[in-house]
Amino acid sequence: MSIHPLPPPKEPTGLGRLPVARWFLAIGTLAGVTFAAGFAVIMTILGDAVALSQRTDVDAQIARLNTALLLVFGLLLACGLGLVFVVRFAVLKPIDQLTEQVRAVAGGDFDRDLHVDRPAELAELSSHIDSMRRRVVSAWRVASDQAEELRRSNSELEQFAYVASHDLQEPLRKVASFTQMLEQRYGEQLDDRARQYIHYAVDGAKRMQLLINDLLDFSRVGRVNGGRSPMDAGAALDRALDNLSAALEDADAVVTRDELPRVDGNASQLTQLFQNLVENAVKFRSAEPPRIHIGVRRDGDMWEFSCSDNGIGVNQKYADRIFLIFQRLHARDVYPGTGIGLALCRKIVEYHGGRLWLDGDADGHGTTFRWLLPAAGDGR
Numbered sequence: 001m002s003i004h005p006l007p008p009p010k011e012p013t014g015l016g017r018l019p020v021a022r023w024f025l026a027i028g029t030l031a032g033v034t035f036a037a038g039f040a041v042i043m044t045i046l047g048d049a050v051a052l053s054q055r056t057d058v059d060a061q062i063a064r065l066n067t068a069l070l071l072v073f074g075l076l077l078a079c080g081l082g083l084v085f086v087v088r089f090a091v092l093k094p095i096d097q098l099t100e101q102v103r104a105v106a107g108g109d110f111d112r113d114l115h116v117d118r119p120a121e122l123a124e125l126s127s128h129i130d131s132m133r134r135r136v137v138s139a140w141r142v143a144s145d146q147a148e149e150l151r152r153s154n155s156e157l158e159q160f161a162y163v164a165s166h167d168l169q170e171p172l173r174k175v176a177s178f179t180q181m182l183e184q185r186y187g188e189q190l191d192d193r194a195r196q197y198i199h200y201a202v203d204g205a206k207r208m209q210l211l212i213n214d215l216l217d218f219s220r221v222g223r224v225n226g227g228r229s230p231m232d233a234g235a236a237l238d239r240a241l242d243n244l245s246a247a248l249e250d251a252d253a254v255v256t257r258d259e260l261p262r263v264d265g266n267a268s269q270l271t272q273l274f275q276n277l278v279e280n281a282v283k284f285r286s287a288e289p290p291r292i293h294i295g296v297r298r299d300g301d302m303w304e305f306s307c308s309d310n311g312i313g314v315n316q317k318y319a320d321r322i323f324l325i326f327q328r329l330h331a332r333d334v335y336p337g338t339g340i341g342l343a344l345c346r347k348i349v350e351y352h353g354g355r356l357w358l359d360g361d362a363d364g365h366g367t368t369f370r371w372l373l374p375a376a377g378d379g380r
Contacts, residue, residue, distance in 0.1 A: 028084060035080075039073055094122050102129070110137050169209055176205040214340045228352065230376035231267050233305070234260035237294060240275035244282070251282050253290035260296055261303055262376040269348045270373075274307075276341045277369055281309035284367070302354060302372040310366040319358040349373070 094116040104112045114130035116122050183190070183198045190198070234257070241248065241255060248255065255278065263270070274294070281292045288310055295306040314322060325343040342356075349356040354372035 028080070031080065035073070035076065042069060090119055091122075094118055098122060098126055101126075105133060110140075169212055172205045172209050172212075176202050176209075179205070211340075214344070228264050228266050230262055231265055231270070232260070233263050233265070233270065233296075233303075233373070236265075236267055236270040237274045239271045240273075240278060243271075243275055244279055247279065247282055248290075251285060251290050253282050253285075253292060255292045255294070257294040258296045260294070260305075263303055263352075264374045264376050265352050269351070273345050273348045273371075276345050277307040280341060281307065281311055281367070284309075284311045286310060286312050286365075298375075299372065301375055303375055304370060304372055306359070306368055306370045308366060308368040312367075313365060314358060314367050316358070316360040319360060322358065323356070345369075345371075 098114065098116050101112060101114045105114065110133065114126050114133060116126045179198050179201045183195065187195070237257065237260060247253075278292055278294075282290050291310045293306075293308045295308065297304050323342050323346045325340050346356045349371045353374050356369065356371040359368040359370050
Protein backbone atom coordinates (compact mmCIF):
# COMPACT_ATOMS: atom_id res chain seq x y z
CA MET A 1 0.00 0.00 0.00
CA SER A 2 1.24 3.46 -0.84
CA ILE A 3 0.49 5.31 2.37
CA HIS A 4 2.73 7.32 4.60
CA PRO A 5 3.96 5.57 7.77
CA LEU A 6 2.63 6.67 11.11
CA PRO A 7 4.56 9.28 13.10
CA PRO A 8 7.03 7.97 15.69
CA PRO A 9 5.62 7.27 19.16
CA LYS A 10 6.13 9.70 22.00
CA GLU A 11 9.12 9.00 24.19
CA PRO A 12 8.21 7.62 27.65
CA THR A 13 9.11 9.66 30.69
CA GLY A 14 10.10 8.88 34.27
CA LEU A 15 10.14 5.24 35.37
CA GLY A 16 8.20 4.31 32.23
CA ARG A 17 11.44 4.57 30.23
CA LEU A 18 12.52 1.11 31.52
CA PRO A 19 11.11 -1.94 29.63
CA VAL A 20 9.13 -4.56 31.55
CA ALA A 21 11.90 -7.14 31.05
CA ARG A 22 14.39 -4.93 32.90
CA TRP A 23 11.94 -4.50 35.76
CA PHE A 24 11.59 -8.29 36.07
CA LEU A 25 15.38 -8.70 35.84
CA ALA A 26 16.00 -6.11 38.54
CA ILE A 27 13.39 -7.54 40.87
CA GLY A 28 14.56 -11.13 40.19
CA THR A 29 18.19 -10.18 40.92
CA LEU A 30 17.16 -8.51 44.17
CA ALA A 31 15.10 -11.56 45.17
CA GLY A 32 17.99 -13.92 44.32
CA VAL A 33 20.48 -11.90 46.37
CA THR A 34 18.03 -11.78 49.29
CA PHE A 35 17.42 -15.52 48.98
CA ALA A 36 21.15 -16.32 48.97
CA ALA A 37 21.84 -13.97 51.88
CA GLY A 38 19.00 -15.47 53.92
CA PHE A 39 20.21 -19.00 53.18
CA ALA A 40 23.76 -18.09 54.24
CA VAL A 41 22.58 -16.43 57.46
CA ILE A 42 20.38 -19.39 58.40
CA MET A 43 23.13 -21.92 57.74
CA THR A 44 25.56 -19.84 59.82
CA ILE A 45 23.11 -19.73 62.69
CA LEU A 46 22.54 -23.47 62.46
CA GLY A 47 26.28 -24.11 62.42
CA ASP A 48 26.71 -22.03 65.55
CA ALA A 49 23.86 -23.88 67.22
CA VAL A 50 25.46 -27.24 66.41
CA ALA A 51 28.79 -26.08 67.83
CA LEU A 52 27.16 -24.98 71.09
CA SER A 53 25.22 -28.15 71.70
CA GLN A 54 26.52 -31.72 72.05
CA ARG A 55 23.28 -33.51 72.84
CA THR A 56 22.33 -36.28 70.42
CA ASP A 57 18.60 -35.47 70.27
CA VAL A 58 19.39 -31.82 69.59
CA ASP A 59 21.76 -32.82 66.81
CA ALA A 60 19.12 -35.03 65.25
CA GLN A 61 16.51 -32.27 65.47
CA ILE A 62 18.89 -29.77 63.90
CA ALA A 63 19.66 -32.25 61.11
CA ARG A 64 15.94 -32.63 60.38
CA LEU A 65 15.60 -28.84 60.42
CA ASN A 66 18.45 -28.53 57.92
CA THR A 67 16.76 -31.05 55.66
CA ALA A 68 13.44 -29.17 55.88
CA LEU A 69 15.11 -25.84 55.19
CA LEU A 70 16.99 -27.26 52.22
CA LEU A 71 13.74 -28.71 50.88
CA VAL A 72 11.91 -25.40 51.36
CA PHE A 73 14.73 -23.42 49.71
CA GLY A 74 14.79 -25.93 46.86
CA LEU A 75 11.04 -25.58 46.30
CA LEU A 76 11.32 -21.77 46.44
CA LEU A 77 14.14 -21.87 43.91
CA ALA A 78 12.12 -24.13 41.61
CA CYS A 79 9.10 -21.83 41.91
CA GLY A 80 11.31 -18.83 41.11
CA LEU A 81 12.74 -20.51 38.02
CA GLY A 82 9.24 -21.53 36.97
CA LEU A 83 8.04 -17.94 37.42
CA VAL A 84 10.94 -16.68 35.29
CA PHE A 85 10.05 -19.20 32.59
CA VAL A 86 6.37 -18.23 32.67
CA VAL A 87 7.10 -14.49 32.56
CA ARG A 88 9.65 -14.89 29.78
CA PHE A 89 7.62 -17.10 27.43
CA ALA A 90 4.04 -16.29 28.43
CA VAL A 91 4.34 -12.49 28.86
CA LEU A 92 7.55 -10.90 27.62
CA LYS A 93 7.92 -12.88 24.37
CA PRO A 94 4.28 -12.26 23.24
CA ILE A 95 4.71 -8.58 24.10
CA ASP A 96 7.87 -8.50 21.95
CA GLN A 97 5.97 -10.19 19.10
CA LEU A 98 3.09 -7.74 19.34
CA THR A 99 5.55 -4.82 19.54
CA GLU A 100 7.32 -5.96 16.36
CA GLN A 101 4.01 -6.34 14.54
CA VAL A 102 2.81 -2.90 15.63
CA ARG A 103 6.19 -1.40 14.68
CA ALA A 104 5.86 -2.94 11.20
CA VAL A 105 2.39 -1.46 10.79
CA ALA A 106 3.61 1.92 12.02
CA GLY A 107 6.45 1.72 9.49
CA GLY A 108 4.00 1.50 6.58
CA ASP A 109 3.11 -2.21 6.26
CA PHE A 110 -0.61 -1.67 6.85
CA ASP A 111 -1.54 -5.14 5.55
CA ARG A 112 0.41 -6.82 8.37
CA ASP A 113 -1.82 -8.90 10.66
CA LEU A 114 -1.59 -8.29 14.40
CA HIS A 115 -1.95 -11.48 16.43
CA VAL A 116 -0.43 -13.26 19.44
CA ASP A 117 -1.68 -16.54 20.94
CA ARG A 118 -0.93 -15.98 24.60
CA PRO A 119 -1.74 -14.91 27.23
CA ALA A 120 -5.50 -14.50 26.90
CA GLU A 121 -5.39 -10.78 27.73
CA LEU A 122 -2.76 -10.00 25.08
CA ALA A 123 -4.56 -12.21 22.55
CA GLU A 124 -7.75 -10.21 23.10
CA LEU A 125 -5.85 -6.91 22.92
CA SER A 126 -4.12 -7.89 19.66
CA SER A 127 -7.49 -8.93 18.22
CA HIS A 128 -9.00 -5.52 19.02
CA ILE A 129 -5.97 -3.68 17.59
CA ASP A 130 -6.06 -5.75 14.41
CA SER A 131 -9.79 -5.12 14.02
CA MET A 132 -9.13 -1.39 14.36
CA ARG A 133 -6.30 -1.65 11.79
CA ARG A 134 -8.61 -3.35 9.28
CA ARG A 135 -11.29 -0.70 9.74
CA VAL A 136 -8.78 2.14 9.36
CA VAL A 137 -7.24 0.58 6.23
CA SER A 138 -10.69 -0.04 4.75
CA ALA A 139 -11.72 3.57 5.42
CA TRP A 140 -8.43 4.81 3.96
CA ARG A 141 -8.96 2.78 0.79
CA VAL A 142 -12.46 4.21 0.40
CA ALA A 143 -11.09 7.73 0.98
CA SER A 144 -8.30 7.03 -1.51
CA ASP A 145 -10.81 5.94 -4.15
CA GLN A 146 -12.91 9.03 -3.46
CA ALA A 147 -9.82 11.25 -3.69
CA GLU A 148 -8.93 9.68 -7.03
CA GLU A 149 -12.45 10.26 -8.27
CA LEU A 150 -12.23 13.84 -7.03
CA ARG A 151 -8.94 14.36 -8.86
CA ARG A 152 -10.52 13.00 -12.02
CA SER A 153 -13.50 15.30 -11.57
CA ASN A 154 -11.21 18.27 -10.97
CA SER A 155 -9.30 17.40 -14.13
CA GLU A 156 -12.55 17.40 -16.10
CA LEU A 157 -13.49 20.74 -14.54
CA GLU A 158 -10.13 22.17 -15.55
CA GLN A 159 -10.74 20.99 -19.10
CA PHE A 160 -14.17 22.59 -18.99
CA ALA A 161 -12.62 25.84 -17.74
CA TYR A 162 -10.22 25.78 -20.68
CA VAL A 163 -13.08 25.21 -23.11
CA ALA A 164 -15.10 27.96 -21.44
CA SER A 165 -12.24 30.43 -21.63
CA HIS A 166 -11.48 29.81 -25.31
CA ASP A 167 -14.15 27.95 -27.26
CA LEU A 168 -17.29 29.34 -25.60
CA GLN A 169 -16.35 32.99 -25.43
CA GLU A 170 -15.46 33.30 -29.11
CA PRO A 171 -19.00 32.49 -30.35
CA LEU A 172 -20.41 34.91 -27.77
CA ARG A 173 -18.14 37.67 -29.01
CA LYS A 174 -19.27 36.98 -32.57
CA VAL A 175 -22.94 37.04 -31.57
CA ALA A 176 -22.51 40.37 -29.80
CA SER A 177 -20.34 42.01 -32.48
CA PHE A 178 -22.36 40.88 -35.52
CA THR A 179 -25.62 41.80 -33.82
CA GLN A 180 -24.28 45.28 -33.18
CA MET A 181 -23.06 45.47 -36.80
CA LEU A 182 -26.55 44.44 -37.93
CA GLU A 183 -28.03 47.30 -35.95
CA GLN A 184 -25.50 49.80 -37.34
CA ARG A 185 -25.95 48.81 -41.01
CA TYR A 186 -29.69 48.27 -41.09
CA GLY A 187 -30.71 50.50 -38.19
CA GLU A 188 -32.81 52.79 -40.38
CA GLN A 189 -34.81 49.84 -41.65
CA LEU A 190 -35.56 48.45 -38.18
CA ASP A 191 -38.47 49.44 -36.01
CA ASP A 192 -38.33 49.95 -32.24
CA ARG A 193 -39.20 46.34 -31.45
CA ALA A 194 -36.38 45.02 -33.68
CA ARG A 195 -33.90 47.35 -31.98
CA GLN A 196 -35.15 46.09 -28.61
CA TYR A 197 -34.58 42.49 -29.69
CA ILE A 198 -31.05 43.37 -30.79
CA HIS A 199 -30.43 45.03 -27.42
CA TYR A 200 -31.63 41.88 -25.62
CA ALA A 201 -29.34 39.68 -27.73
CA VAL A 202 -26.26 41.86 -27.12
CA ASP A 203 -27.02 42.17 -23.42
CA GLY A 204 -27.47 38.40 -23.09
CA ALA A 205 -24.17 37.66 -24.84
CA LYS A 206 -22.30 40.15 -22.66
CA ARG A 207 -23.86 38.75 -19.47
CA MET A 208 -22.89 35.24 -20.56
CA GLN A 209 -19.30 36.39 -21.08
CA LEU A 210 -19.29 37.98 -17.63
CA LEU A 211 -20.72 34.81 -16.11
CA ILE A 212 -18.05 32.65 -17.79
CA ASN A 213 -15.28 34.96 -16.58
CA ASP A 214 -16.63 34.82 -13.02
CA LEU A 215 -16.79 31.02 -13.18
CA LEU A 216 -13.20 30.93 -14.38
CA ASP A 217 -12.12 33.15 -11.48
CA PHE A 218 -13.97 30.87 -9.07
CA SER A 219 -12.33 27.73 -10.47
CA ARG A 220 -8.84 29.25 -10.42
CA VAL A 221 -8.76 29.98 -6.65
CA GLY A 222 -5.85 28.08 -5.12
CA ARG A 223 -4.94 26.43 -8.43
CA VAL A 224 -3.60 28.96 -10.92
CA ASN A 225 -2.76 32.08 -8.94
CA GLY A 226 0.29 30.67 -7.16
CA GLY A 227 1.03 29.92 -3.54
CA ARG A 228 0.98 31.88 -0.31
CA SER A 229 3.70 33.91 1.34
CA PRO A 230 4.01 36.64 4.00
CA MET A 231 2.52 39.84 2.59
CA ASP A 232 1.09 43.20 3.63
CA ALA A 233 -2.71 43.13 3.77
CA GLY A 234 -2.75 46.93 3.49
CA ALA A 235 -1.05 46.74 0.09
CA ALA A 236 -3.75 44.34 -1.15
CA LEU A 237 -6.44 46.76 0.04
CA ASP A 238 -4.66 49.65 -1.70
CA ARG A 239 -4.68 47.77 -5.01
CA ALA A 240 -8.37 46.91 -4.58
CA LEU A 241 -9.31 50.55 -3.86
CA ASP A 242 -7.27 51.67 -6.85
CA ASN A 243 -9.21 49.26 -9.08
CA LEU A 244 -12.49 50.65 -7.68
CA SER A 245 -11.45 54.32 -7.73
CA ALA A 246 -13.98 55.30 -10.41
CA ALA A 247 -16.90 53.53 -8.71
CA LEU A 248 -15.95 54.97 -5.31
CA GLU A 249 -15.75 58.48 -6.73
CA ASP A 250 -19.11 58.20 -8.53
CA ALA A 251 -20.82 57.00 -5.34
CA ASP A 252 -19.05 59.59 -3.16
CA ALA A 253 -17.89 56.68 -0.99
CA VAL A 254 -15.45 57.02 1.91
CA VAL A 255 -13.30 54.03 2.93
CA THR A 256 -11.52 54.05 6.29
CA ARG A 257 -9.27 51.41 7.75
CA ASP A 258 -7.33 50.20 10.75
CA GLU A 259 -3.61 49.61 10.43
CA LEU A 260 -3.60 46.32 8.54
CA PRO A 261 -1.04 43.62 9.47
CA ARG A 262 1.08 41.19 7.51
CA VAL A 263 -0.61 37.88 6.76
CA ASP A 264 0.28 34.61 5.10
CA GLY A 265 -1.61 34.92 1.84
CA ASN A 266 -1.78 35.24 -1.91
CA ALA A 267 -1.57 38.87 -3.04
CA SER A 268 -3.83 38.67 -6.09
CA GLN A 269 -6.52 36.67 -4.30
CA LEU A 270 -6.60 38.94 -1.24
CA THR A 271 -6.82 41.94 -3.56
CA GLN A 272 -9.84 40.29 -5.18
CA LEU A 273 -11.30 39.57 -1.73
CA PHE A 274 -11.10 43.21 -0.61
CA GLN A 275 -12.30 44.41 -4.01
CA ASN A 276 -15.43 42.22 -4.00
CA LEU A 277 -16.41 43.17 -0.44
CA VAL A 278 -15.90 46.92 -0.97
CA GLU A 279 -17.67 46.75 -4.33
CA ASN A 280 -20.65 45.03 -2.68
CA ALA A 281 -20.74 47.75 -0.02
CA VAL A 282 -20.90 50.39 -2.77
CA LYS A 283 -23.44 48.47 -4.87
CA PHE A 284 -25.88 47.76 -2.03
CA ARG A 285 -25.77 51.27 -0.58
CA SER A 286 -28.65 53.15 1.01
CA ALA A 287 -29.75 56.70 0.30
CA GLU A 288 -26.73 58.01 2.19
CA PRO A 289 -23.24 58.06 0.62
CA PRO A 290 -21.41 54.80 1.35
CA ARG A 291 -19.23 54.75 4.46
CA ILE A 292 -17.02 51.65 4.60
CA HIS A 293 -14.57 50.63 7.32
CA ILE A 294 -12.00 47.84 7.15
CA GLY A 295 -11.12 46.73 10.68
CA VAL A 296 -8.81 44.10 12.14
CA ARG A 297 -8.01 42.52 15.48
CA ARG A 298 -5.79 39.66 16.65
CA ASP A 299 -7.44 36.32 17.39
CA GLY A 300 -4.82 33.82 18.56
CA ASP A 301 -2.61 32.88 15.62
CA MET A 302 -5.11 34.44 13.18
CA TRP A 303 -6.12 37.98 12.23
CA GLU A 304 -9.85 38.72 12.23
CA PHE A 305 -10.73 41.26 9.53
CA SER A 306 -14.06 43.04 9.12
CA CYS A 307 -15.75 45.08 6.41
CA SER A 308 -18.59 47.27 7.72
CA ASP A 309 -20.84 49.60 5.74
CA ASN A 310 -23.97 51.72 6.13
CA GLY A 311 -25.87 50.10 3.26
CA ILE A 312 -29.21 48.35 3.00
CA GLY A 313 -28.05 45.40 5.13
CA VAL A 314 -28.81 41.68 4.87
CA ASN A 315 -31.54 39.81 6.72
CA GLN A 316 -29.94 37.31 9.09
CA LYS A 317 -32.07 34.46 7.73
CA TYR A 318 -30.10 34.75 4.47
CA ALA A 319 -26.72 34.57 6.24
CA ASP A 320 -25.87 31.23 4.60
CA ARG A 321 -27.66 31.65 1.30
CA ILE A 322 -25.68 34.73 0.24
CA PHE A 323 -22.47 32.66 0.13
CA LEU A 324 -23.90 30.11 -2.33
CA ILE A 325 -22.89 30.43 -5.97
CA PHE A 326 -25.47 32.16 -8.23
CA GLN A 327 -27.75 32.94 -5.27
CA ARG A 328 -29.26 36.43 -5.49
CA LEU A 329 -31.54 38.26 -3.05
CA HIS A 330 -32.49 41.00 -5.52
CA ALA A 331 -33.59 41.13 -9.14
CA ARG A 332 -30.89 41.62 -11.77
CA ASP A 333 -32.44 44.86 -13.03
CA VAL A 334 -32.25 46.33 -9.51
CA TYR A 335 -28.70 45.27 -8.61
CA PRO A 336 -26.52 43.94 -11.45
CA GLY A 337 -24.11 41.06 -11.09
CA THR A 338 -23.84 37.29 -11.44
CA GLY A 339 -24.33 36.32 -7.78
CA ILE A 340 -20.90 34.74 -7.48
CA GLY A 341 -18.97 37.46 -5.63
CA LEU A 342 -19.48 36.33 -2.02
CA ALA A 343 -19.06 32.66 -2.97
CA LEU A 344 -15.71 33.60 -4.48
CA CYS A 345 -14.77 35.54 -1.33
CA ARG A 346 -15.57 32.56 0.89
CA LYS A 347 -13.55 30.22 -1.33
CA ILE A 348 -10.55 32.57 -1.19
CA VAL A 349 -10.71 32.78 2.61
CA GLU A 350 -11.11 29.01 3.01
CA TYR A 351 -8.15 28.45 0.69
CA HIS A 352 -6.12 30.55 3.14
CA GLY A 353 -7.23 28.39 6.08
CA GLY A 354 -9.79 30.83 7.49
CA ARG A 355 -13.54 31.35 7.33
CA LEU A 356 -15.88 34.14 6.24
CA TRP A 357 -19.24 34.91 7.81
CA LEU A 358 -21.95 37.56 8.13
CA ASP A 359 -21.87 39.23 11.54
CA GLY A 360 -25.46 39.32 12.71
CA ASP A 361 -24.54 40.93 16.04
CA ALA A 362 -22.88 44.03 14.58
CA ASP A 363 -24.05 47.37 15.94
CA GLY A 364 -25.81 49.92 13.75
CA HIS A 365 -27.29 49.62 10.26
CA GLY A 366 -25.73 48.16 7.18
CA THR A 367 -23.72 44.97 6.81
CA THR A 368 -20.60 43.63 8.50
CA PHE A 369 -18.62 40.72 7.10
CA ARG A 370 -15.85 39.12 9.16
CA TRP A 371 -13.13 36.72 8.08
CA LEU A 372 -10.00 35.08 9.49
CA LEU A 373 -6.56 34.97 7.87
CA PRO A 374 -3.37 33.36 9.26
CA ALA A 375 -0.78 35.74 10.66
CA ALA A 376 2.50 35.87 8.75
CA GLY A 377 5.20 33.60 10.11
CA ASP A 378 2.84 31.25 12.02
CA GLY A 379 3.48 28.33 9.69
CA ARG A 380 -0.20 27.87 8.91
